[in-house]
Amino acid sequence: MAAGSPPDDVVRAQLARILASDIFLRSDRLSSFLTFIVEQTLDGHGTTLKEQVLAMEVYGKGADFEAGVDPIVRVDARRLRDKLREYYASAPHDPVVISVPKGSYAPVFGVQPRVEAPPRWPYRFWVLGSVAVLIGTIAWLAIRTRTPSAPPVRLRTVTSFPGSEGNPSFSPDGNFLAFTWTGPDFTADNDVWVSTTGDVWVKAVDGDALRRLTDTPHANEIYLAWSPDGQQIAFVRVESGENRGIYLVSALGGSERRISDFGWRPTWLRDSQSLVFEEVTGGNAALVLLELATGVRRRLTTPPPGFVDIAPKVSPDGKTLAFIRSLARVTPFGNTVRAGLFVVPMAGGAPVRVDDRATSMGGPEWTPDSREILYPRWDPGGVRIFRVAATGGLPEPAAGLPISSRAVSASGVRPDGTFRVAVVDAQSNIDMRMIDLQAPQSNGRASAWTAFCDSTRIDWPGRFSRDGAHVSFTSDRSGLPQILSANQDGTHIRTLTTFEGSSIGLASWSPDGRFLVFDAVDDQNRTDLYVTSADSGPLRRLTNDDSREVDAEWSRDGRWIYYASDTSGRQAIWKIPAAGGTPVQLTTQGGMDPRESPDGRSVYFLEPPSGNPFSVATTLKRVSVEGGNVDTVLSGFRRGRWDVADTGIVFLTGAPGTAPDPATPDALDFYSFADGRTRRVAELPFPVTSRGYSPPRVLIVSPDGRWVVVSHMDHWARDIVVADNFR
Secondary structure: OOOOOOHHHHHHHHHHHHOOHHHHOHHHHHHHHHHHHHHHOOOOHHHHOOOOHHHHOOOOOOOOOOOOOOOOHHHHHHHHHHHHHHHHHHOOOEEEEEEEEOOOOEEEEOOOOOOOOOOOOHHHHHHHHHHHHHHHHHHHHHHHHHOOOOOOOOEEEEOOOOOOOOEEEEEEOOOOHHHHEEOOOOOOOOOOHHHHHHHHEEOOOOOOEEOOOOOOOOOOOEEEEEOOOOOOOEEEEEOOOOEEEEEEOOOOOEEEEEOOOOEEEEEEEOOOEEEEEEEEEEOEEEEEEEOOOOOOEEOOOOOOOOOEEEEEEEOOOOOOEEEEEEEEEOOOOOOOOEEEEEEOOOOOOOOOOEEEEOOOOOEEEEEEEEOOHHHHEOOEEEEEEEEEEOOOOOOOOOOOOOOOOEEEEOOOOOOOOOOEEEEEEEEEEEEEEEOOOOEEEEEEEEEEEEEEEEOEEEEEEEEEOOOEEEEEEEEEEOOOOOEEEEEOOOOOOOEEEOOOEEEEEOOOOOOOOOEEEEEEOOOOOOOOEEEOOOOOOOOOOOOOOOEEEEEEEEOOOOOHHHEEEEEOOOOEEEEEEOOOOOOOOOOOOEEEEEEEOOOOOOEEEEEOOOOOOOOOEEEEEEEOOOOOOOEEEEEEEEOOEEEEEEOOEEEEEEOOOOOOOOOOOOEEEEEEEOOOOEHHHHHOOOOOOOOOOOOOOOEEEOOOOOEEEEEEEEHHHEEEEEEEEEE
């Protein structure tokens, strides 16, 4: 035991205290990890705690375990550090601090510093102190005679299955939870409709009883809503065929009934005879009411031009409808638009804004008394569940719920007067990896790669500087996404922005490396271009209009900034003077993802596809920096999966869509400017992206073509957590 360290029995007592906390009760794997490394260190074996040892002892891996292929130990070590920090934030007075320094797996044990007692009062204040004690005693006795206070909120993980669980909806009594589950063959996030195959399940909150309600290998069920009478569950089925629409199924299982050929996010009225849902009418999503007995539809909202009304939720008393009003456009990150939380009387009237910092990533939920609304909201730490009075007021964080929660559901009132709240606990860790393409390969597979600027959050590569010495990237490691930079070797990481909008894009360097340009969404939901100094100086807004400007690229002569904009009514390639001025349109038939050629005479870009640009391949084209005729270069490109080097274009190939496929591994190909031919550079030993993300960029290349930075998902978790004893 090191000098100054607490005794072993005191450390073990602290370990037991940590493992018994709500934070660790929900994670058996991290509890086992922590127990093993603490006991090994107390037994004098701390120096033997290497990645290979942990993989075999904690996770049961074999002797053939390869840390470079399977990062489970590193991922869980980062998660453990985060959980320990979270625990000690809630227990600042614990006598012993157990921490795991970064770069090591051996824990460190320290004594929590004590707070010095205040000096004694002089004798002449003894009487005043006695009176205070007497008053305190009387108050304590009064409190003791009152009704016992409500028990604290207690978290429990109700689902922790392999794959992704989402869309929770409580039975009215709070004893059961309906949810969607992709099963172990997870391919995407079933909180959004992509190529997932999630089915509807029901599970007991207080037991292991589990029932499957749908089994559709080629369709995806989302947006569940349990009827107030407890009899039926409404859901949306998504597929490319004719069976899509809104369905009803008995909570006990059985045959399904389609009630609408289209619509999203249904919510029940209190009589369980009508539903409200999103429906696209007149080009925008509005909210309609459907009477099941008659099939009559009635429109409830009419959003302003350019906006959509989504995520409806009828209050338990049936009097009020809460919903989200958002821009009809998406941001570079796909679903992070800041939006407004509104309420409107079911009997009719004008909608009233309750909060303007909601998100479009999840809908509202009512408390059982219909007085408050729970909903995902932006705050400096990211997205978390807030609660606000239905009549308006100051929103407050919903105490007791995990950070990064979404898809909230509340039960009815329980026998003790409390209610339950279920959320999807979303934990994701997307890191960057630096690959050396000049290093020797193993059977055509890249073997020389290192983690680049690793964190436990989500990191996207931005661009290399013109001299290749620096890399920009976007990360939410400090809460909301910001622009960061680092040296090419991963050292000297700096945060360059403190942007307070709802989303921030990816940054491109000026040729002299002094400035960066990026796109961001401000607090008015306007997507514009900004310029920041590489020394963290103040922001300069380059565009300021109602159009959406994204994918900025600084010209090599420093005079212009190229970007994609929908100013003309469709996304096309534009340029604007770097100092500000009048924009110039370069393409008239569409365009996105611009990159300037090495000679500075033309701009490469992608033709917008008819489907999702992140998963549907399209054509690489080229236009002069002065505009004019457009040339077709090559097909098979996807947004964010290519970059221009001095001698050619490096691009990513592999399985279509966003899910990895072992039969078609991700690989790097190279299109040569010299001869116009394409050749394979290297197969990658890991999938670049997976699991439903639509990243703005997953690949960048240094100007000399040697270094490639790609994204990789190190960890993914989508579990449903229930909070008991809510009031």
